[in-house]
Amino acid sequence: TATLYVVATPIGNVTDIGLRALHVLALADAIACEDTRNTAQLMGRFGLSKPLVAAHMHNEREAGEAIVRRLQAGERIALVSDAGTPAVSDPGAKIVDAVRAAGLRVVPLPGASAAVTALSASGLVNDQFHFVGFLPSKAKQRETALTALRTATATLVFYEAPHRIVECAQALLEVFGPARQVVFARELTKLFEEIHRCPLADAPAWLAADAHREKGEYVVLLEGAMEQTDAQEADAERILKILLAECS
Numbered sequence: 001t002a003t004l005y006v007v008a009t010p011i012g013n014v015t016d017i018g019l020r021a022l023h024v025l026a027l028a029d030a031i032a033c034e035d036t037r038n039t040a041q042l043m044g045r046f047g048l049s050k051p052l053v054a055a056h057m058h059n060e061r062e063a064g065e066a067i068v069r070r071l072q073a074g075e076r077i078a079l080v081s082d083a084g085t086p087a088v089s090d091p092g093a094k095i096v097d098a099v100r101a102a103g104l105r106v107v108p109l110p111g112a113s114a115a116v117t118a119l120s121a122s123g124l125v126n127d128q129f130h131f132v133g134f135l136p137s138k139a140k141q142r143e144t145a146l147t148a149l150r151t152a153t154a155t156l157v158f159y160e161a162p163h164r165i166v167e168c169a170q171a172l173l174e175v176f177g178p179a180r181q182v183v184f185a186r187e188l189t190k191l192f193e194e195i196h197r198c199p200l201a202d203a204p205a206w207l208a209a210d211a212h213r214e215k216g217e218y219v220v221l222l223e224g225a226m227e228q229t230d231a232q233e234a235d236a237e238r239i240l241k242i243l244l245a246e247c248s
């Protein structure tokens with residue numbers, strides 16, 4: 001029956017693809033994908049070949065309409081992105097929205113997501129995390145976005161492009177101070193995977209220690225702020241009152 005399958009694909013190591021994902025890619029009438037070359041290559045690795053429909057950031061709305069028409073004609077379509085889970089800092093959400101709005105079936109196939117993969121190996125508190133995704137590339141906007149997160153107690157999860165990783169670490173250091181723990185999860189599931197945890201104070205030196213560290217894909221995790229207990233807040237208020245009285 002007409003169904004949109006939202007299929008997670010590997011974030012590096014191709015053997016991380018799920019058996020069910022392979023089954024769905026094999027039975028689909030067409031694959032909606034971000035970059036047709038990339039998806040053709042992945043399919044080729046498993047001896048699969050299917051009609052590919054480009055559904056990227058710049059044509060998501062029209063692609064959504066075209067996919068709805070194909071589903072209404074009874075087709076089964078698999079939606080993938082270049083890597084990981086579609087619609088998470090990736091195209092896909094508008095397509096899923098259009099398909100759901102048309103009253104058609106959407107079935108997710110879970111698999112790799114860089115954010116959750118990094119969290120699982122970080123050792124940081126994982127019961128609460130705040131997925132930030134990509135920060136704004138302009139310094140001022142990035143600082144505003146980070147400042148708004150200063151008191152968040154959940155672990156913060158960022159995606160960052162390699163050419164901005166040094167700037168990003170510097171901005172984190174400036175806004176959150178030297179003591180917070182940061183985890184750089186680089187090239188996850190790939191040959192040169194590195195997962196490095198250190199206080200923010202040591203981050204610039206770690207990044208500078210190896211020229212390769214300005215290349216590759218990164219998830220950056222930041223320890224959340226310490227929870228302020230009511231007692232600590234009351235203490236701070238009491239001390240502030242004493243200080244203010246001394247000043248007047």
Ligand code: SAM
Nearest residue numbers: 011084085090113114159160187188217218219
């Ligand atoms: N939808 C994808 C997911 O759920 O994993 C994320 C797509 S987003 C366009 C790509 C970003 O994810 C990269 O810039 C990087 O921050 C992160 N990423 C993807 N693959 C990665 C990997 N193998 N190692 C570390 N980070 C990765």
